Amino acid sequence: MTDQIHNFKNLNLILKRIIDEIDVGLHVVDEKGNTIIYNQKMMQIESMDIHDVLDKNLLDVFRFTKEGDSTLVLALQEGKETRNVKQTYFNNKGKEITTINNTFPVIKDGEITGAVEIAKDVTKLERLIRQNISRRGNARYTFESIIGSSPPLLEVIENAKRATRTSSSVLIVGETGTGKELFAQSIHNGSIRSAAPFISQNCAALPDNLIESLLFGTKKGAFTGATEHPGLFEQAEGGTLLLDEINSLNPNLQAKLLRVLQEKTIRRIGDTKDTPINVRIIATINEDPIDAIANQHLRKDLFYRLGVVTLFIPPLRDRKADIPQLAKNFVDKYNELFQMNVREVDEQVMESFLAYEWPGNVRELEHVIEGAMNLIINEDSINYSHLPFQYRNKSKFKEVITSDSAIEQFMLNTAQPTVQLKEQMDMIEKYYIQKVLKTNKYNISATAKHLGISRQSLQYRMKKFNLQGNEGQ
Template identity: 35%
Template sequence: MNLSQERLIALFEINHKIHRIKNLQILLDEILDSAIRNIRAERGFIILADETGENYRTVASKSLKSEDIRFSRSIVKETLKRKKTLLSPDIGADAGFKDRDSVRELNILSFICVPLIVPEATRALGTLYVDQRIGKKAFTQEDVAFLEAFTNLAAIAINNTTLMQKVMDENVRLHKEIKAKYEFPGVVGHSQPMQDVFERIEHVLDDNCTVLLTGESGSGKEVLAKAIHYNGERRTKPFLAINCGALPETLLEAELFGSVRGAFTGAVDKPGLFQAAHGGTLFLDEIHHTSEAMQIKLLRVLQDKDIRRVGGTTSHKVDVRLICATNEDLREAIQKGSFRQDFYYRINVVTINVPPLRDRREDIPILAQHFLEKHATEKRKSFQGFDKKALDALMRYDWTENNVRELENEIERAVIYAKTGSTINLNDLSEKVRGALPTAICSAPRAQDAKGKPLTYDELEREYINTILLQVAGNQTEAAKIMGIPRTTLRGKMKKLGLTK
C-alpha cells in the first residue's frame, strides 16, 4: 500500500533522527513516541525479547500510569513466533482475538503488533505494539504499512545501538580485566617476565614480611617497592627511601636512626627515617653497601622493633616494613665475607627478581610511549608517537648500562631535540641507539619462570614465537620463514597460545 506524502515525510524525519541517537533507552523512547504520535494511538509499547522469546523488557508510553502498563502477552508471543504483523481493527468482531483472556481483561478494542526484525536475523528483536482501550479507533492497512516501514528502520537502529552498547561494555570490561591483570599503578609492563613479577607482588601486598628486590641497576626496583607499598595495607602511611651507598656510614646511621645534639660534629636532635616511616615502608637501596656493623644494627631493628638514636640512650619502638634492593649477588658476598648470613636471611623472606629490559623487550614500546608523554608534558611539547624505524632501534638496543632508567633518559633527550608536533624518528635518537646491531634484537627464550620452575611445552613455544617475532618487528611472514613453517600454521599457533597479532 502506498503511503501518503505526510507519512513519507514523517518516515524520512524519523529515520534521520533515530539513527543519530546512541543511547538505547533514549532511542526506544523516541521510537515509541514517534509511533504513537503518527498513528494517533492511545497506548504504545516496545517489547524487547531475549533469545528464548519468553522474557520481555517493556518500554511503555510516558503518558501511562504504572497500573496501565500491561499488554496482551499472547498477542506479543504470537507476533514473535510468526514474525508477521498482527492487526485487529475491531476485536469485538474478530473471532480470533475477542475471546482471549488478556484481551477481555484489558478491554482492548483494536490493536496493531509489528515484529522488530533486522535483515538476515534468525529471530525478532521484539515487537512494536499499539492499541485502543477507550476511544473506538479502527486501525487501517495504511497504519499497518506505516508501522511496518517504521519498524524496519527502528529495528536496525535498535540493533546497531544495542551492539554498540555491548561493544562499549565489553571494552570497559576488558580494560578493567587487563588493568587488573597486567598493571600496578606506577608500573608499566605487559611482558610475561613482568607478569611473573606482578604475581609475586600480589602475595606480599598485605603482608608485613621483608622483601628483597634484586636486579640490574635501573631495572625499576624502587618503582616496584613503591607499588608494593601503595597497593598494600600501609598505603596511607609514609614511604621513605635511602640509597645505602650514597652516604658514609656515620651519616647513614644518623639518617636511619636519628641523632641527638653533640653526638658528632654538626649533629642535632632529629628523628631518623625509621621513626619518620612509622606505620609505613622504608626502602633501603643498594643494601650490599652496608658495613657489617650497620647490618648488625639493622638486624636488631628487625628482631626487636626498636631503634636508638646516634648518641642517645633511649629506645623508640618502630613499626616499619623493610624493603631492600641490590644489584649484587648477596650469596656471593656472604662467601667473600662482606655480607652477614644472618642478616641476609632476615631480609630475604621473599625475593623478587626484576628482569632487565633486554629480557622484556615487548615492554619497550609502551615504556617509550609512557616516557614520551611524561617528558612532553613536562616540557610543554606534543608528539605523534614514534615511527617504525625509531621503535625498531629502541627494540634492538640492549640497554645494559642502566635499563629502564637509560631508556627514559634516551626518550627525554629525543623530546628535547625533536620538533613539537612531529613523530619521533630515527634521527632524533642518540648515535649509540641508532647504531644498535640487528643481532641484539632479543635474548634467547627463557626455560624457567621467575620462581625457577621449568616452563611447560606451551609456555616454551610461546616464548620461542615471541622471540622470533621480536627479531622481525612483528612481521609474521618473516617469522614463519625463520621457523620453517607456513604463515597459516604460525597464525594458528598464535591463536592457540593467546598471542596477539
C-alpha cells in the same frame, strides 16, 4: 588653592610611604584589570619590578592555571570577595608564587570600578611543606603505574601484590634502572600502611658516619655539635622505610640493621635506651644476592632476614614485549612536559629498540626517548636521526648499517642521486635480510633471532620483499 594642592601632595607622599612600608603585598587594578597600585612588598613576593606590572593588564603579566584561579579576576568579573584564600600562580619569568589573599571589589554607584588584593607570602612555607611531604610520603606510584604486560613482569607484580597483605620485610632484586623503587612504593600504597610515611634512603649516597646517624638518630651531646634528632626509623613510624642499595652498607651497619629487624627497636647514637619501632623494611639490591654474599657485600644472616619476601625484577632485555608500551608511555609523558605532539616511534627505530639489549634497562629507554624528543622540531615521529649519538653508536643500528663491508659496497653500487632515502633504505634492508637468511640456511626462527626481531616481523618483511624461507625450528 595652593595650600590645598600642597596638602594633597603631602597626603600622596604619606600614603605612598605607608603603602610601601606595610608588611603585606598590595595590588590594585582598575575596571579593565590594569594595575594602578603595586607596593614594595608585592614586588618582593612576586620577584617583579614595578615597571613590569604597573599600567599593564594582570593576565598579560601573570600566569594562572585558569582565570578563575585569580582572586583579582573573580573580584572584577563577579564582584566576589575572598578571605584567606590560598593562590598559586607564576610570574613572567615562570617562578611559582603562593600567597594567602584577601581580595575585594571596589564598587561605585553599583558598578565595579576596580579590585584590591592584600597578600601574605607563603611561598617558602609552601615549599617547606612540600619538601616534608615528599620526604615523609613520597609514594605516588601504585601497581597501576607499572607499564607492561609481559609474563615475566606480570608474575613479579602478582607476587608483589601478595606481599601487601603482611608487614614482612621485602628484598627487591634488580639491575639499575629496572624500577625497584616503583615496586616498593606500590607495595606500600597497597598495604594497610599506605596512610603512614613512606621514606626512601639511598644507602650509597652518604658516608658511613652520616648514614648511621641518619638511620638511627642522635642523642644530644653524643658528639660535638650533636642535637636531639630522630632517625629515619623513627620518622617512618607506622609506615615503610625503603633502604636502596643495601649492599653498599658496611658490615657493621648491616649488623646493626639486623638487630633492628630482630628486636624491633632502635637506639640513637649516644643514647642508652632502646626505642620500640613499628616500621616495615623494604630493601633493594642491584646485584644477585648470592654474588653479593660471596663478594662480602651482603651479610648472609641479613639476607635471610630481609629476604622473607624476595622479588626479582626482570631486566628489560627479558621483557622486550613491553618496549612498545613503555615507549608510548614515555612519548606521552614528554609530549606533555615539552608541549609537543609526537605521535609515534618510527618502525625502524622500534625494531632497533627491540633488538637492543638495554644495559640501563627502562631508565635508559626513557632517557633515549627524552633525548630524541629534544631533537625533534616539526616531525611527528621519532626517527633514526633523532636518536642520541651514544645510542646509535652502540645499538643494533650500528651492526645493521655498518658492520658488513659488503653492505657498504652494496650502497656504493646502488646509490643513485634520484633515489629517495626510504627506497634506498628498503634496498639495504632487503639485502641484509637476504644475507642473514642465507647464513641461517633460510630458517625463519633462527634468522629472526639473529636479527633481534619477532618471527611475525620477519615474515612481514619477507612478504614485502618477496623473499623465501622455511618454517623449521
